[in-house]
Amino acid sequence: MTKMNMLQAINNALDTAMAEDERVLCFGEDVGVFGGVFRATSNLQQKYGKSRCFNTPLVEQGIIGFANGLAAQGSVPVAEIQFADYIFPAFDQIVNESAKFRYRSGNLFNVGGLTIRAPYGGGIAGGLYHSQSPEAYFAHTPGLKIVVPRNPHQAKGLLLAAIHDPNPTLFFEPKRLYRASVGEVPDEDYRLPLGEAEVTKEGTDVTVLGWGAQMEVIDQAVERAEKDGISCEVIDLRTILPWDVETVANSVFKTGRLVVTHEAPLTGGFAGEIAATIQERCFLYLESPIARVTGMDTPFPLVLEKEHLPNHLKVYEAIRASVEF
Amino acid sequence: MTTTKSKVVYSPVFTDGAEFRIPTFRLLKQDGKLYKSAKAPDLDKDKALRIYRAMVTTRILDERMLAAQRQGRLSFYMQCTGEEAAVIGSAAALDDGDMIMAQYREQGALAYRGFTIDEFMNQLFGNEMDYGKGRQMPVHYGSKKLNYMTISSPLATQIPQATGYAYGQKLRGEGHCTITYFGEGAASEGDFHAALNMAAVHRVPVIFLCRNNGYAISTPAAEQFAADGVAPRAYGYKMDVIRVDGNDILAMYQATQEARKLAVEHNRPVLIEAMSYRLAAHSSSDDPSGYRSKDEEAVWREKDPILRMRLWLESKKWWSEDDEKQLQENMRREVLETMKRAQKRPPPPLESLVSDVYDEVPPSLAEQFDKLKAHIRRYPDEYPKSAEHAKGGA
Numbered sequence: 001m002t003k004m005n006m007l008q009a010i011n012n013a014l015d016t017a018m019a020e021d022e023r024v025l026c027f028g029e030d031v032g033v034f035g036g037v038f039r040a041t042s043n044l045q046q047k048y049g050k051s052r053c054f055n056t057p058l059v060e061q062g063i064i065g066f067a068n069g070l071a072a073q074g075s076v077p078v079a080e081i082q083f084a085d086y087i088f089p090a091f092d093q094i095v096n097e098s099a100k101f102r103y104r105s106g107n108l109f110n111v112g113g114l115t116i117r118a119p120y121g122g123g124i125a126g127g128l129y130h131s132q133s134p135e136a137y138f139a140h141t142p143g144l145k146i147v148v149p150r151n152p153h154q155a156k157g158l159l160l161a162a163i164h165d166p167n168p169t170l171f172f173e174p175k176r177l178y179r180a181s182v183g184e185v186p187d188e189d190y191r192l193p194l195g196e197a198e199v200t201k202e203g204t205d206v207t208v209l210g211w212g213a214q215m216e217v218i219d220q221a222v223e224r225a226e227k228d229g230i231s232c233e234v235i236d237l238r239t240i241l242p243w244d245v246e247t248v249a250n251s252v253f254k255t256g257r258l259v260v261t262h263e264a265p266l267t268g269g270f271a272g273e274i275a276a277t278i279q280e281r282c283f284l285y286l287e288s289p290i291a292r293v294t295g296m297d298t299p300f301p302l303v304l305e306k307e308h309l310p311n312h313l314k315v316y317e318a319i320r321a322s323v324e325f
Numbered sequence: 326m327t328t329t330k331s332k333v334v335y336s337p338v339f340t341d342g343a344e345f346r347i348p349t350f351r352l353l354k355q356d357g358k359l360y361k362s363a364k365a366p367d368l369d370k371d372k373a374l375r376i377y378r379a380m381v382t383t384r385i386l387d388e389r390m391l392a393a394q395r396q397g398r399l400s401f402y403m404q405c406t407g408e409e410a411a412v413i414g415s416a417a418a419l420d421d422g423d424m425i426m427a428q429y430r431e432q433g434a435l436a437y438r439g440f441t442i443d444e445f446m447n448q449l450f451g452n453e454m455d456y457g458k459g460r461q462m463p464v465h466y467g468s469k470k471l472n473y474m475t476i477s478s479p480l481a482t483q484i485p486q487a488t489g490y491a492y493g494q495k496l497r498g499e500g501h502c503t504i505t506y507f508g509e510g511a512a513s514e515g516d517f518h519a520a521l522n523m524a525a526v527h528r529v530p531v532i533f534l535c536r537n538n539g540y541a542i543s544t545p546a547a548e549q550f551a552a553d554g555v556a557p558r559a560y561g562y563k564m565d566v567i568r569v570d571g572n573d574i575l576a577m578y579q580a581t582q583e584a585r586k587l588a589v590e591h592n593r594p595v596l597i598e599a600m601s602y603r604l605a606a607h608s609s610s611d612d613p614s615g616y617r618s619k620d621e622e623a624v625w626r627e628k629d630p631i632l633r634m635r636l637w638l639e640s641k642k643w644w645s646e647d648d649e650k651q652l653q654e655n656m657r658r659e660v661l662e663t664m665k666r667a668q669k670r671p672p673p674p675l676e677s678l679v680s681d682v683y684d685e686v687p688p689s690l691a692e693q694f695d696k697l698k699a700h701i702r703r704y705p706d707e708y709p710k711s712a713e714h715a716k717g718g719a
Contacts, residue, residue, distance in 0.1 A: 051496060057526055062519025065485025072486065073493035096479045105467050105475035106458040107681045142682045166684040242687035
């Protein structure tokens, strides 16, 4: 075990994967000698050489097109998109190519080795284009997996699982926690399961569900609610696609209430999908409407970021409202 | 820091690139004889006949399957007519272990590699023996064993993928390269630029083969770009480039052979612009009479690449009238008989609707599938293709 922040854990996961398998490659804008703008790929080029860790030209559609080809060839590419806000030029390569490669070829070919890493989310004064949470766009695309870690331990275990998973995986990293989140991380290779949510705290009155950086917000809100005598069950979804309906439904059978929170805007956000599925599954068990606490339906603001974001106070209020309904 | 090493001037000087005039490489005249100063590439009889048979096979397959589409047997078809030399000449210059990442009009390359008529037909009819499990429209072929990547409809997406695939080949060090095909229209997509730039920067063994066939559906090349074709763009990437008469099988073969050497032995990506003409419609859904003249088509019909090669083969005494007659008859018969067989084969099983989305069917999709089967069981007559498969299960 070593104490690491999330960036160190991600760097350590990449290092672990590259050491174990020479087919693993890391590339993207500024990923080479500089180690990425957040330093997630620090020292990898020095350690594994320029052919396995390198800068690419500034062209996201090219990075992912290149990565798709590499994965089809049998390599294990880990492509970095510098900010999730800049993933959209690669939307075609991800949605029409990565996601459909196996299906359209009848499993003759696949890009299962592909992992796309991208820092996402707000709270860093990044304004419109360094703050977005684009998971819902991709959640509408069968064939992709989408994973979001909440802390360093999760980050390493989930990233190693994503790299080794036989399906193309988007790995969204909560950049607000890159240095803020610190914890004990095993030094060896370990993999956490994809497609499985984790109950991080058991409770009886209300289920509070989120992922990534929002888990820290949930923890603060829950601490406050528990002081009011409300027993909260907390779930980290961890994998957005395909998501773990069972764990969430089982929790709601018990609590009868669900609060879902994410940073992305309300309309078309993934909380809507969760709410629809859970009301189908748990209709007769629900004691109150499923609540969504999300970013507002605006572009991501700068100065009024705090007002926009679903912070612990808004989540706390939703918990109270759900229980008092 | 800038990497430009150009000289400095003290008054504004604009250049328009007019000094870069790219010649067209050509060896064979339409009468099958070599140009005076031209020398045929090293191409033995066996290989020449393998190429020629693939060209004729492609032409016959195209004619027959377009007719089948018109008869309502097929939903859709795309012909390669007029471009057989550009496609097959280049494919023949490669090692069969090299990867081909095509656009959709390169069935000739697949025929050359040995894809059987039966395999073509199974894909076209989307039956239970189609490798693609009936999921894609006709002509979206793929073959793992022949190193031919399954076709994807979105244009140009295969081009940066080819760069990536070839980068992987370079790392593996087995001496293979990737060729990717695309039209002059697809070369307007951003993916084209991304792919060529990345290939040049990372010194990737990839051959970019642009089939400049004059039209992107109805849009003529003159409305696609202002420049002299696609070839001059290679200068912008510092990439080797050659423009070739795409209807000249020998020139296509030799140019690609040399390109392959540059790619594999020197890690230099190459752009080849094959100048040809799409003699057929864009697809079975298109009617060229709305945007080009019969006269224009007639000019290009005179430049038939298959006839040009046949005349060359005959001049070498490698081919005769009888050989031609026999090949034509045999191919037509095989295409017809195989088509009838393939058309009768059952559709892919219902399970293929949900398999291969992921390596395993995820629980929520399995649940959707169970619901679908239950629904089909209630209305078996409405789902004749799958009613049998829907029996059993939840």
